[in-house]
Amino acid sequence: MNERPPGAPPTAFVRRVAQLCACSYADAEQAIADGGVRIGGAVVTDPAREVGDARIEIAPAARPDALEPVTVLLHKPAGFIPAKVRALFAPESRSSMDASGLDLQPRHYRDVTIALPLEDAASGLLVFTQDARVKRHLADDALEQEFVVEIEGAHTAYVPGQIQRAPPFLGKARAPFKVSWQSETRLRFAIKEPQPGELQHLCLHASLRTVGLRRLRIGRIALAKLPVGEWRALADGEKF
Numbered sequence: 001m002n003e004r005p006p007g008a009p010p011t012a013f014v015r016r017v018a019q020l021c022a023c024s025y026a027d028a029e030q031a032i033a034d035g036g037v038r039i040g041g042a043v044v045t046d047p048a049r050e051v052g053d054a055r056i057e058i059a060p061a062a063r064p065d066a067l068e069p070v071t072v073l074l075h076k077p078a079g080f081i082p083a084k085v086r087a088l089f090a091p092e093s094r095s096s097m098d099a100s101g102l103d104l105q106p107r108h109y110r111d112v113t114i115a116l117p118l119e120d121a122a123s124g125l126l127v128f129t130q131d132a133r134v135k136r137h138l139a140d141d142a143l144e145q146e147f148v149v150e151i152e153g154a155h156t157a158y159v160p161g162q163i164q165r166a167p168p169f170l171g172k173a174r175a176p177f178k179v180s181w182q183s184e185t186r187l188r189f190a191i192k193e194p195q196p197g198e199l200q201h202l203c204l205h206a207s208l209r210t211v212g213l214r215r216l217r218i219g220r221i222a223l224a225k226l227p228v229g230e231w232r233a234l235a236d237g238e239k240f
Contacts, residue, residue, distance in 0.1 A: 013044075013051045020056060021063050034106040036062020061105050069130035070108045074231035075223060078123040078212065082114065088229055089128050097225065098232035115139065116218060119196050124215030125223040128231070134240070142175070143219035143240055147189045148182060149199055150212030155184045159206045163187075166205035169198040 010018070010025040017037055018028035031037055032047045036059040039051060074093075076085055089109060108130070115127040115138040124147070129135055137143075160179045168174065177191035179202070187208075189199060200210040216223050219240035226232060 011048050013049050013056075014047045016051065016056055017058065020058055023063070030107065031058065031062040034062060061103075069132075070102065070104060070112075071127065071129040071131050071134050071234040072112075072231045073221065073223070073226065073234060074126045074128060075226045075228050076118055076123050076126040077228050078121060078214075081120050082117070085114070085126065089231060093230050095226055095230035095232045097227075097230075100233040100235035102233045102235075104233065116145070118215060119213065122213040122215065123228070124213075125218055125221070125226075126215075127218065137240060138218070142192045144190055144192050144217075145194065145215060145219075146217035146222075147191070147194070147199060148214050148216060149187045149189060149203060149210055150185060150214075151187060151203055151208040152185070152211055153203075153206070153208035155181065159187070159208065162206035163202045166202045169195055169201045174198075 010028070014025050014028045014032070017031060018025050021028060021031065023031075029047050033045055035043050035045055037044055038057040038059075039049070039054050041057075072089065074085070074088060076088075080088075089112065091104070091109075094104075112128040112130050113135055115129055115135055118124065118126055127134070127138065129138075160181070163179050164177075172195065175192045177189060179187055179189050182188040187203065189202075191199075199213060203210050221234070221238060221240050
């Protein structure tokens with residue numbers, strides 16, 4: 001894409017696309033760059049193209065108001081910092097398990113927010129969304145989250161009770177939560193609004209060291225068998 005220098009006026013091509021789409025010049029430039037605009041039946045991606053009085057056709061999906069915002073579920077690998085996680089939301093990382101049927105367009109891969117982020121060392125279910133309703137729901141409604149914590153230390157029947165009696169983390173009261181043994185080296189937590197470091201704090205109160213942390217579920221949406229490093233779109237009817 002030949003970007004317009006800062007402060008430079010939009011080209012005649014961009015102005016015409018913006019008028020046809022009833023959108024901003026920036027959105028018009030992006031629609032052109034995404035290959036959604038044709039002149040004489042041919043796709044034109046250069047916003048500086050001379051168009052004269054030529055007929056301009058705009059693909060329905062290229063119009064800024066044409067696409068529903070998307071929400072996707074990604075299986076975050078352990079140790080990935082936010083920039084590396086963000087790079088995984090790309091067409092080549094879409095899972096073959098994605099049965100949503102959604103036809104994602106280039107604009108679906110931009111302007112997404114990571115809702116309920118995970119610690120860098122953690123793995124598991126992560127949510128990318130463009131939908132303001134989903135953002136508010138996940139931020140404000142304190143949904144239960146399920147984690148599996150890999151630990152080192154003594155496996156005893158007393159551990160869940162010790163964890164339940166742990167003092168507040170950073171002085172913040174917590175809602176009631178559930179903890180149980182999943183195996184000799186794994187604890188399962190069902191907890192609302194865990195803070196970064198809080199699960200490690202709870203385990204440490206029972207003299208356990210955390211060596212791995214994976215989120216399996218947010219509300220009613222589970223990670224299931226989604227492969228590590230891949231993503232799928234949230235389908236119609238799926239609700240957190």
